[in-house]
Amino acid sequence: MKNALVRCVAVDDEPLALDVISAYVAKIPALTLVQTFDDAIAASEFLRTTAIDILFVDINMPDITGIDLVRSLEKKPLVIFTTAYKNFAYEGFQLEAIDYLLKPIAFDLFLKAVNKALDFMEYKNQAKANLEESLYVSSEYRLIKINLRDIEYIESLEDYIKIHVTNAKPILTLLSMKKVLEKLPSTQFKRIHRSFIVPLAKVTAIQSRKAQLTSGKELPISDSYISFIQDWNQKVS
Known part of the structure; x- marks a missing residue:
């Protein structure tokens, strides 16, 4: 371009x-x-x-x-x-x-x-034409480019979302969970709770209805998104 x-x-x-x-x-x-x-x-x-x-x-x-x-x-x-x-x-x-x-x-x-x-x-x-490798969001009055591989998880804060990324401070943007999911590859990112979206690649284990991430963070899996466990099992099997 x-x-x-x-x-x-x-x-x-x-x-x-x-x-x-x-x-x-x-x-x-x-x-x-x-x-x-x-x-x-x-x-x-x-x-x-x-x-x-x-x-x-x-x-x-x-x-x-x-x-x-x-x-x-x-x-x-x-x-x-x-x-x-x-x-x-x-x-x-x-x-x-x-x-x-x-x-x-x-x-x-x-x-x-x-x-x-x-x-x-x-x-x-x-x-x-290609699988997206990055995400653009508005934050601090600027358009920010985020590499998908750097996303640890996404957290809902009512009207805002907080995108937690590797080796950097979280990025806050005025966006709904539904809208951000539409921007992300559905094969790579899944919602596990009304407050959390995770990249499948960053989930290392699932125990006691909690997703354990490579960062060590544990996030709850709610009843509404219990199908995530099956999706993750299929990916690692």
């Missing part, structure tokens, strides 16, 4: 900000800037009829905000918010933005955000 031509649009009511983004895009061979807009309403009309890959959009604009612009799009491109204000970060997080860049934007941070977008596009394309 990084060798393909990725179509971009920039929206900002400040001409200088558009000049900066245009100059930065020109430095990245994989990108092409299809159009720039200093009017969010005109940008919205264009985006409803034109498919693009990445949208660079300011948040605090007259008429409609960048947040409202993104929300209004039926088919959303990957979004990188650009703004001078920090207080909109949570809204960007809810919309699963790839990144959130504060002005003035340094080129190295711009490039880092673009590379995350390109990686995510590659991930989505590969997932259509």
Whole structure:
């Protein structure tokens, strides 16, 4: 995907900000800037009829905000918010933005955000044909890539889930257990309790209705997910 031509649009009511983004895009061979807009309403009309890959959009604009612009799009491109204000970060997080860049934007941070977008596009394309090897979730206002092999287990915390990973702090994300299961390969990850999902490969033993993990952690297996024991026995037999 990084060798393909990725179509971009920039929206900002400040001409200088558009000049900066245009100059930065020109430095990245994989990108092409299809159009720039200093009017969010005109940008919205264009985006409803034109498919693009990445949208660079300011948040605090007259008429409609960048947040409202993104929300209004039926088919959303990957979004990188650009703004001078920090207080909109949570809204960007809810919309699963790839990144959130504060002005003035340094080129190295711009490039880092673009590379995350390109990686995510590659991930989505590969997932259509191959077994997924990673999971992307929004955490701390950023899109985080998690290698599936590093997941120890997933814990439910009401509206959030906590993804426990090897040799790193847990990752907290606003996602339901049902939604995260839809993102994971069903042959590799199983729910064993209303509060826990485990990778089959990390379960070393089952004793007293508890799954023992390679990390030494023990998690309960509830009556509703008792079929997990059979699934695990088939895998190890």
